[in-house]
Amino acid sequence: MAELSDDPLRLDNQVCFPLYAATNLLQRLYRPLLTPLGLTYSQYLVMLILWERAPVTVGEIGSCLHLDNGTLTPLLKRMERGGFITRSRDPHDERRVLIAPTPHGQGLREQALKIPDELARDIxxxxxxxxxxxxxxxxxxxxxxxxxxxxxxxxxxxxxx
Amino acid sequence: MAELSDDPLRLDNQVCFPLYAATNLLQRLYRPLLTPLGLTYSQYLVMLILWERAPVTVGEIGSCLHLDNGTLTPLLKRMERGGFITRSRDPHDERRVLIAPTPHGQGLREQALKIPDELARDIxxxxxxxxxxxxxxxxxxxxxxxxxxxxxxxxxxxxxx
DNA sequence: CCTATTTATATTTCTAGCCATATTATGGCT
DNA sequence: AGCCATAATATGGCTAGAAATATAAATAGG
The missing domain is CATH 1.20.5 (Single alpha-helices involved in coiled-coils or other helix-helix interfaces)
Structure with a gap:
């Protein structure tokens, strides 16, 4: 019995697995709250940054969220197509792309304000x-x-x- | 100042975001340890279950890992193609698919045993x-x-x- | 028995996430 | 000006994850 419960490979003894499961479950809980706004969870995280300050570069978003460029580029393009953000080259340094919310994106902040409360109730x-x-x-x-x-x-x- | 730090939408005040970030970062840490075995993180989780008991049904794996069928079916097919597991219909109830490790999959357990230690060092x-x-x-x-x-x-x- | 319902898995169609590599831009150096 | 190292973003190819829908087997009720 002690043998089984000391097994480091046992699912119940892992730290990483509950983190993984919690993250998946949380995204499932967020989904019904976010789809009315037209956002996914990662897109919502991008908006949280933009509601704090804008414009920001793709690289800044990546280091805030710990996400890779290969993840962000298509994600930001979808958000641009959806009318949430604008993407424009920095005129002072054309390697950089500046991300800023559109008026519509900015306006969503009001509706987003109630999300933390709804989640707190669930959690x-x-x-x-x-x-x-x-x-x-x-x-x-x-x-x-x-x-x-x-x-x-x-x-x-x-x-x- | 109190205004800013009380803002429920501030990234720093969220609980879910750190969980999300930690999960992504953990998978990045696992990757170099798991690719030598030919497994991804989710595939590794499946193997953890199979090393504890086998055979199990797709549904049992799903409720252990809190994963959806639409996620598991292709994942398990990749694992079958990779020679880690077998998938076979339960003769007593042909709706069910039984998942069991192949000898190769079973053998990987030995190499997997050192992974928790390597990670503990990193964490x-x-x-x-x-x-x-x-x-x-x-x-x-x-x-x-x-x-x-x-x-x-x-x-x-x-x-x- | 036979139809209706339920159960188990599969399929489709999205979005995400990572790595490796490529492209373009900048800055410094000569 | 021309070149080289570096920096910022983009691309391609893969794996994952979810919701909605479909298929097929098992079970229940009459």
Whole structure:
């Protein structure tokens, strides 16, 4: 019995699997709240950034959300087609693409304001426990992001030699 | 200042976003450990189940991992093509498809055993903090899964009327 | 028995996410 | 000006994930 429950490969003993499952389930909960606005969850995250400040570059969005360019380019194009954002080259540096909300995109902020409340009702974790959870996951994200950045750097300098 | 930091739409104040980011980053960390085995992260999760017990049905895998059939069917077909698993109809109930590891898939367990250690080194959370994190995310998963099941049931009974 | 319902899986059509590679732009150097 | 290293974004090819719908097998009611 101790044998089974100490098995590091046992699904119940993993940390990463619950994170993975929670993320999938959360996106399923967000969907019915976001589709009336015409947004997916990742698109909603982009709007959260743009509601804080705009314009931002594709690269800035990527480092905020920890997403790759190959993910963002098509996602932002869909958002442009949907009329949520504009994409325009920075005249001062034409390598950069500036992303800004359209008036319609900006206007959605009002409707988005009620989403956190609706979710809080569903999640039904004690506020204190939510805080604890948030803090440890935020810490984990920092550790992971640093670790991945370190590995990327190691790889890049190896590629130069 | 208090205005800004109380904004529920601020990225820094969200619980779901760090979970989302952590999950993406974790999959990036897993990738270099799993590609030598020929597995993706979700495929690895399937193997974790099969290493505990086999055969299992597609539906059982789905409820363990909280994944949809539309996700699992192609995933399992890729795993079959890759020689990791077999898919066969249950002779007693031909609606069901039984999934079992091939000898090759079974053999990978040995190599997989070192993966949790390598990851623990990368994550570098204190063991106690890891435990706290795991417990709160597991709790969250239960709450979310129950909530979604409740909503699905409500929708299905509405469809009947 | 036979039809109606339920159950299990598959299919279709989207959107996302990653890696590796390519394209274009900038800046510094000579 | 011309060249080289670097930087920012785009592309292609793959795997995943979800909702809605379809197919086929099993079961229940009459």
């Amino acid at each position: 039904a974790l004690a506020p204190e426990e939510t805080e604890t959870l948030r803090n440890s996951v935020v810490l984990l994200v920092h550790l992971l992001a640093d670790d991945i950045a370190r590995k990327k750097e190691a790889k890049d300098s190896a590629a130069v030699q | 570098a959370l204190a063991p106690e903090e890891t435990e706290t994190l795991r417990n709160s995310v597991v709790l969250l998963v239960h709450l979310l899964a129950d909530d979604i099941a409740r909503k699905k049931e409500a929708k299905d009974s509405a469809a009947v009327q």
